[in-house]
Amino acid sequence: MxxxxxxxxxxxxxxxxxxxxxxxxxxxxxxxxxxxxxxxxxxxxxxxxxxxxxxxxxxxxxxxxxxxxxxxxxxxxxxxxxxxxxxxxxxxxxxxxxQGQITANPAKGISTPRKGRHLPKNMDVDEVNHLLDIDLNDPLAVRDRTMLELMYGAGLRLSELVGLDCRQVNLASGDIRVVGKGSKERKLPIGRMAITWLNRWLPMREYYAPDDDALFVSKHGNRISARNVEKRFAEWGVKQGVNSHVHPHKLRHSFATHMLESSGDLRAVQELLGHANLSTTQIYTHLDFQHLSSVYDAAHPRAKRGKS
The missing domain is CATH 1.10.150 (DNA polymerase; domain 1)
Incomplete structure (x- = not known):
């Protein structure tokens, strides 16, 4: 730089x-x-x-x-x-x-005007299943499906996905090691479907005579770029008829929300996402509460307003 x-x-x-x-x-x-x-x-x-x-x-x-x-x-x-x-x-x-150049930080204590907390957008389980329903033998389609499965199956950041090397994947034990923010490494379980598709992709990866140990490569054999992943995910969203724009972070959000809805274990989701602070993960409790609130309003007899 x-x-x-x-x-x-x-x-x-x-x-x-x-x-x-x-x-x-x-x-x-x-x-x-x-x-x-x-x-x-x-x-x-x-x-x-x-x-x-x-x-x-x-x-x-x-x-x-x-x-x-x-x-x-x-x-x-x-x-x-x-x-x-x-x-x-x-x-x-x-x-x-x-460095001894100043004695106090004049920017400390000065805050920016607060804005309503932005809730991340996510896809529901049916939408994700529809997106992932790609069953083609074209190597690049297999690569893309494998990336989508890993992104959603392990809640990866985009930088973590493109930075993955083959040696970080252990298919026998069903886990991967990723390097996240602050160069912190964490070990993550990956789902059965991700393992299935990794087994399909890895032999095809050799067609492109990869330059190094990168798990996901472009058609030229180089490590795939973040921009390329974003472009491919968006294209698959359109091809699969998904209503909303598909981008990598949306799959990570969906992973977090679905995990929290199913388990209710905020600490475990924090570990899986690689968040340093629990407060970062807590944003997903707002999404979860919205879901619970709508269920409550629809189902609980005392929630039906205007009725005795």
Missing amino acids: TEHHDELSCPSLQNPVDSFLRYLRVERQLSPYTLKSYQRQLAALIALLVDIGLTDWTKLDAAGVRMLVTRSKRSGLESASLALRLSALRSFLDWMIG
């Missing part, structure tokens, strides 16, 4: 950011996606600071941070993106404290 920008509009602001990005890449070993996100947010903040005539990070105070938030909002930044920008700024300023 290139840290330096084509236009260094303000070296006194940009140089510390470049050092911070280098620290994240070399010492923290963050993924290229995360690095790119930090780079994008901090570049936008530098542009805003230059615009208001501030060219030294040490001169940024709480009022200046509030101004950055206000200007970002005015530029049309959504709540989630605004929170991401503020988080990047906090992390960078914490690093500056560690």
Whole structure:
């Protein structure tokens, strides 16, 4: 990843950011996606600071941070993106404290306006079964069905799916090892159907003379890209007549919701999803409650309003 920008509009602001990005890449070993996100947010903040005539990070105070938030909002930044920008700024300023360049973090304690919590969209079990009903011998169709089965069967993130190597799959014991956020590895059970389709895909994978140990490869033999997976899943959604747009994260959401509805075990679902905090998993309890609430309203005699 290139840290330096084509236009260094303000070296006194940009140089510390470049050092911070280098620290994240070399010492923290963050993924290229995360690095790119930090780079994008901090570049936008530098542009805003230059615009208001501030060219030294040490001169940024709480009022200046509030101004950055206000200007970002005015530029049309959504709540989630605004929170991401503020988080990047906090992390960078914490690093500056560690470097002895500032003594306090002016972004601490400043929050973005709260927005109603967005509930993830998921497919019901019938929809998922309909999507997965692909029975073709074309190798790429077999590969796609195997990816869909694994995504839904193990609740994988897209990055975890494309990052899988053959050596991480143990068909005999029916589990896979995935590397999730923060380079944390977890062992996951995979369903009978995923094992069946992995057994079909693995011999076909050799047709493409793979470059390395990547489990899922493109028709050119390279590790399949996240963009390619998104494109293929969307196409299968259309081909299979699924009403909503099919994307990888929707399958992960569906896995989580269906597991929680069936088991009610929030801690186990947290472990399976690889969430560091239980609060992240708890969003699925809202979905589960909606389901329970609708069942209650339809079934319980005392829930039927307006009737004695």
